[in-house]
Amino acid sequence: MQANLVNKNTNEVKNVKVGFSWTEFFFGFWPAVFRGDWKWLLIMLLVDVGLGVFTWGGGSLLFNFIFAFFYNKFYVKDLIEKGFEPSDEGDYHTLVAQGYIQPNMRFGTAYNNSQNTANVTTDASLEELDKLKKLLDDGTITQEEFDAKKKQLLGL
Structure with a gap:
């Protein structure tokens, strides 16, 4: 399996x-050389080198087998x-399914910006809804004003 990653800055x-x-x-370590993965x-x-010297290469072979499960x-x-x-x-779903990223992980300018994001609720809009609810409970705004602003914030 494979996935494409893009850096929006570069x-x-x-x-x-x-x-x-x-x-x-x-x-062994050669794929990291070609990827430029210096760490x-x-x-x-x-x-x-450390394992290979003391085990005539057997420890290095075992390490490469085990590490191959984790390197990508x-x-x-x-x-x-x-x-x-x-x-x-x-x-995104490929990386989530394989456990490479968390399902709720957010990206700054990720692929979902190109999709219809009308129903996406942000933390800021939830905070705004909280404030509006308090204003409604205090009687500062009417139910109609609350409903109109709620629809606007949620993109409905």
Whole structure:
């Protein structure tokens, strides 16, 4: 499986693999070299050398097998921290289904900005509704005014 991540600030698009990393399993730290993933390259290289020296390469092989289950997830999380986000709804759901991101994770200018966002409720609109409800309860505004403003805030 794969997904596309886009950085809206730099317009850079990365096609990332999701799931077991066969390239990391077979080639060890080399996929990190080609991805420019210097943090994980250094970690894998140190562990491979450290384990390989004392176990005649067996520890390095075992580490690469185990780490192949996690490497793609680490790489995607690092990209998201750098400002990348799913390019569309399908990529978002792929990453959620594999546990790479949380289902309620919000992105600044994510794919959903291109969709109809009329029914999306933000924290600010919920706070505004709270204030309006208090005004209604105090008798400062009428039920009709409250309903009209509520529809406007919720985009109904």
